[in-house]
């Protein structure tokens with residue numbers, strides 16, 4: 001009979017603790033809005049290659065400039081120890097649709113070819129309920145296709 005309320009209390013304590021930790025992390029890590037844009041150069045084989053570092057809660061660099069119609073190869077490297085992230089960029093009006101999970105501490109390489117010019121948001125939609133999404137915490141950037 002005692003079990004249910006105790007469990008609820010336990011869950012409340014965990015949520016409270018996570019919120020506290022989260023607030024601390026958000027205040028410790030300043031948002032990286034001022035990163036300079038990075039023009040990704042086209043290699044001899046025609047591929048535009050770059051490495052993006054995923055941290056809690058940022059992409060670095062967070063403003064990528066690429067050319068339309070040429071393949072883009074991104075090496076996504078997570079430097080977190082626990083928190084999983086992802087890398088999403090989509091053009092609702094076109095055929096650009098990238099969605100890649102990157103587990104904590106892992107590196108994943110993705111390749112896509114942006115079909116047309118435009119500026120598309122890059123973001124992480126992970127969230128630990130009831131906390132705000134990683135995007136809300138500043139984990140976003142932009143893909144500028146020229």
Ligand SMILES: [Cu+2]
Nearest residue numbers: 085124126134
């Ligand atoms: Cu994330």
